[in-house]
Amino acid sequence: QKTKDRAREIEGALDWMRSNGVSPADEDEPKSPFDNVASVQISKRSPKQRMNEINDIMNWMRNPQDESLDPTGDFTKIDQMLPTKKGQKPEERARDIESALDWMRNHDVSPEDEEFIDEFQKLGSVPMTRRTPEDREKEENDIMNWLRNGKSDSDDPNGDFTRVDQILPKKKGQKAKSRAREIEGALDWMRSNGVSPEEV
Numbered sequence: 001q002k003t004k005d006r007a008r009e010i011e012g013a014l015d016w017m018r019s020n021g022v023s024p025a026d027e028d029e030p031k032s033p034f035d036n037v038a039s040v041q042i043s044k045r046s047p048k049q050r051m052n053e054i055n056d057i058m059n060w061m062r063n064p065q066d067e068s069l070d071p072t073g074d075f076t077k078i079d080q081m082l083p084t085k086k087g088q089k090p091e092e093r094a095r096d097i098e099s100a101l102d103w104m105r106n107h108d109v110s111p112e113d114e115e116f117i118d119e120f121q122k123l124g125s126v127p128m129t130r131r132t133p134e135d136r137e138k139e140e141n142d143i144m145n146w147l148r149n150g151k152s153d154s155d156d157p158n159g160d161f162t163r164v165d166q167i168l169p170k171k172k173g174q175k176a177k178s179r180a181r182e183i184e185g186a187l188d189w190m191r192s193n194g195v196s197p198e199e200v
Contacts, residue, residue, distance in 0.1 A: 005151070013166055044106055046181065047140055050098060051133035057094040074101060077111040095132075136188060143180040160187060160197040 045053075060069040070076055078097045085092070104111065131139075146155035156162055164186045165179075190197060 008151075009166065045102060047133045047137035047184075050102060051137065053101070054091075054094050054098045054133060057097050058090065061090055061094060074111050081111070131188060131191065136184060139187065140180050140184040143183050144176060147176045147180060163197045164190075 056069070057075055060066070060075050063069055064076075075097060078100050079093075082096055082100060085096075088096075142155070143161055146152065146161050149155050151162065151165070153159075153162075161183060164183045168182055168186060171178075187197065189195075
């Protein structure tokens with residue numbers, strides 16, 4: 001990291017602290033909307049992989065008798081577990097099934113786990129993103145461009161990428177693609193939970 005880039009990050013952190021009434025000399029930890037959040041759940045799969053799975057689920061929904069479209073039977077199991085919504089379109093249903101499968105993968109759970117099925121039935125809903133995989137992939141690409149262009153303000157007009165980049169811990173040797181996915185995942189979580197990046 002170049003000295004100028006590091007100086008810009010430090011200045012940004014100090015600016016954030018000043019605008020939120022926090023002093024670097026404060027002994028108490030600063031309060032943040034994230035204080036009550038254990039971690040931000042980031043999908044293990046890329047938006048493109050998730051979009052492909054939605055397409056696979058849509059194909060299965062069009063031809064449910066074709067077992068080759070659901071070789072593991074997971075689509076069928078999740079479809080049977082999820083409550084149906086009145087007036088729900090097939091694409092919305094496919095997104096719900098994919099979101100449930102993604103959640104299960106992120107929590108190392110299988111639809112065959114008996115304990116999980118009991119717990120799953122108790123859940124009111126499975127945390128799902130409000131944005132389409134296409135929107136998420138576009139934003140991930142925008143973040144990649146922002147990172148490649150030296151975190152240029154022109155590539156981050158509302159400053160959200162910068163804000164989230166400053167609060168997420170940096171990993172040694174982390175590649176830009178991985179960093180972009182983390183930033184996009186955090187932004188998606190914020191939007192899905194009604195947290196604005198400006199509040200952070």
